[in-house]
Amino acid sequence: MSWDCIRGQDAARNTFVAAVAAGRLAHSYLLVGPDGVGKRLFAHELAKAFLCEKPPATLTACDRCPACAQVKVGTHPDLLFLRTPTDKHELPVDDMRAFCAQVSLKPTRGPRKIGIVEDADDFNGSSANSFLKTLEEPPPGALLLLIATTTDRQLPTILSRCQIVRFAPLSPSDLKAVLATQGIDDPAKRDRLARLGSGSVSRTLALDDDSIWEVRQRLVEGLTSLRPQFQALTEVWSKFHEDAGKETRPQRLRASLVLQFLVEAVQHALKFSLGATVSDLDAAEAAQLKSFAGRVGTDGLMELLDKFVEADFHVERRVQLILVVESVLAKFPREK
């Protein structure tokens, strides 16, 4: 791992390089951006660079010294992580207290102690409050890195104590370069995945899975059908979430991907209803969507699009997935 593996985030890196060069490194940073754009990798690489014993250049790890080796395998005593437990939706206050206690201890190997809060989206009122004192008066040498998808979810008291560093979605060319390193050798496949991946590596890699395309087909058929089989569709979609395992992040990613497919299908239907053409669509699906567009009409399609986009917002806001699934399927137009 080195900075070369982190694509498209030079601006974020320059923020830190400039701060160090000017001697104005803050104590706390909130790294904000969509899922899957490299925030965690970035925080990890930054920590390695700070803890490296022989950095060859500013904020560059040598990747050879004992400290670099410890960071890589996760055993460096001055690098601490706080994550939401896999069976929870929030950061428990007890975990937060233990983390703050560890941050407050003197560094053991060098001048710095680095604490990374990987799931800052998941603060609840108590864990956020118990973090404030550490954020306000961090121990000497401490650097806190908080990782979040949006500033909207943070309390003003947290925001006001952090410098905000924004992470942008990756460009298609950066995304394709990452996919090439992940074993996706077919350039046509990389093009197709990168087009659908919204600039997120995790999202794009999740699309490289046959089961999602089957679910997509079932749901688009259901959407355009005269009599959608709601029960069967609920089962297909819910099972697809559950197959992602117990953790909520991959489940939500799957829910959001399926919604994106539905949004695209409605957008295509809208184009047909406005007399435009849609390229890149197989003939059978184009025919389905054309007849669907004729049946539902432009206004109906606009309304549907609104509902689906709103549902994606609920997925983001951590509404229970089964409720999102049921509310979306209930909007599928059926013949009266």
Ligand SMILES: [Zn+2]
């Ligand atoms: Zn090193």
